[in-house]
Amino acid sequence: MDAEIYIRQMLPEDLDLALVLKKTEGWNQTREDWQFFLRQQPSLCLVAVVEDKPVGTVTAVAYQSRLAWIGMMLVDRKFRRKGISKMLMREILHRLEGFSTIKLDATPEGRFVYQQLGFKKEYSLWRFIRKENPSRREPDRDAGISPVSVADLPKLEKLDTMVFGAGRDNVLRYLLAAFPAGAFMLEEGGEIKGFLFSRKGSDYTQLGPLVAKDETVARRLISQALAQLNEHALVLDVAASRQELMSWLVNRGFEQRRELVRMYLQDNRYSGIPEKYYLIAGPEFG
Structure with missing residues (x-):
């Protein structure tokens, strides 16, 4: 007889x-990422337990009262095909009742x-990765792009809310505090044209979120990150519809995964x- 499976708060x-x-x-999250979720909404971080041992996880983070984002759905391979993923999802969805929109990747x-x-x-x-290669030559840094400071955040958060669809100031502030060297912005004529944040993962530095007025601005921001983070192994996730940008990434040493x-x-x-x-x-963040 199979052991009882139950769900509790992480x-x-x-x-x-x-x-x-x-x-x-082979996922890229760190202990600090998990701690971020636990700080945000502890009741939305769950584990599935068998014989007093956690064998599965799921998290969710709420962006304002508009949008909830589910992530970190993991089940121990020895306990798969027992309905644990569905149990975790049903419980997290129950706890997210009241949100008109719930998303995940x-x-x-x-x-x-x-x-x-x-x-x-x-x-x-599509996920793209680029392994570290300190000898790789990158273009000179873009003089028009500047590092992001805490004082810049209110302007960036306003733009991000419009583009992402909900306010996630908590995520942007977490990313900037954790890795300020990976945050860049382009401002011209008093207008924010785009910004890029980065996050150090366990295996790769993740580029994103990247919000930009157009693809030219997006490429400038990515190029700045490549010049600044040349010694890092990099990963990024880009919409499949952006064929020209994906080709551009391949030409700069990224591999499609x-x-x-x-x-x-x-x-x-x-x-x-x-x-x-x-x-x-x-x-895990959206």
Whole structure:
């Protein structure tokens, strides 16, 4: 007879096991990322437990009262095909009642589970990686692009809210505090043309979110990051519709990897301005 499976709120002492699960899957999150979720909404960080041992996780973060974002869906491989993913999802969705829009970025393996729960595809993303190569020559740094300071955040947060679809000041402030050397902005004539934040992961530095007026600005910001972070292994997630940008990335040493599918439940009321959203913050952040 199978052991009983139950769902409970995640505790700080569960993080060691959570990190083992994400490492097994080759995911890029750090302990600090998990702690961010626990600080934001502890009741939206869950574990599935079998015989007093956590064997699965899921998190969610609320952006204002508009949009909830689900991430970190992980199940120990030894306990798969027992309905644990669905149990975790049903409980997190129950706790997210009241949100008109709920979103996530699904792996191909997870997409089927989410479709059964009513999630619909918004668009596809492709992951690109570039291994560290300190000898690689990058263009000179762009004199028009400046580092982001705390004083700049209110202007960037206003733009990000319009483009992303909901305010996530908590994420931008977390990213800037954790890795200020990876945050850049372009301001001309008193107008913010675009910005890029970055995050140090366990294996790669993630580029994103990147919000820009157009692709020329987006490329300038990415080029600045490449010049600044040349010694880092890099990863980014870009919408599949941006074929020219993807070709440009390949020419700069990036390799195309796995697909992600951005999905939503119920009403996609807060879709933002996708044409100005070039790189996402990561599957766990949106």
